[in-house]
Amino acid sequence: MRPCGVEARLVVMEHHPSAPLLDERRRALLDELARVDGELRTVREAKTDGTDDDEHDPEGATMSTQWSHATGLRSAVVLQLEEVDGALARIAAGTYGTCTRCGRPISAGRLEARPSAPLCIDCARGTTG
Missing domain, CATH: 1.10.287 (Helix Hairpins)
Structure with a gap:
């Protein structure tokens, strides 16, 4: 079950x-x-x-x-x-593992470096979304 x-x-x-x-x-x-x-x-x-x-x-x-x-x-x-x-x-x-801003996957490297990251690197840098 x-x-x-x-x-x-x-x-x-x-x-x-x-x-x-x-x-x-x-x-x-x-x-x-x-x-x-x-x-x-x-x-x-x-x-x-x-x-x-x-x-x-x-x-x-x-x-x-x-x-x-x-x-x-x-x-x-x-x-x-x-x-x-x-x-x-x-x-x-x-x-x-999904960006809370744009909905794209957060890279494994970013999650490895910062497991609590809510944003992909582009959104965190302010370059998208």
């Missing part, structure tokens, strides 16, 4: 060559997100503990600099996580 519906999508995801890479990348990004969130909590606590001295460590970065760096890093991690989740959704839908 062949799987259908949701079961068929799960079978496709389990056997798609890019799925393990994307799953591994997703786990790494979630770990990084947890680390950055911990860093943000630490800076937030340091700023609210009554010490308003932004130059808490003359040899190190200021709390404002640490906060700015961590929030920027968090935004980048969230964006990458969204890209990976999008790729996993395309695998489940059976559209992985």
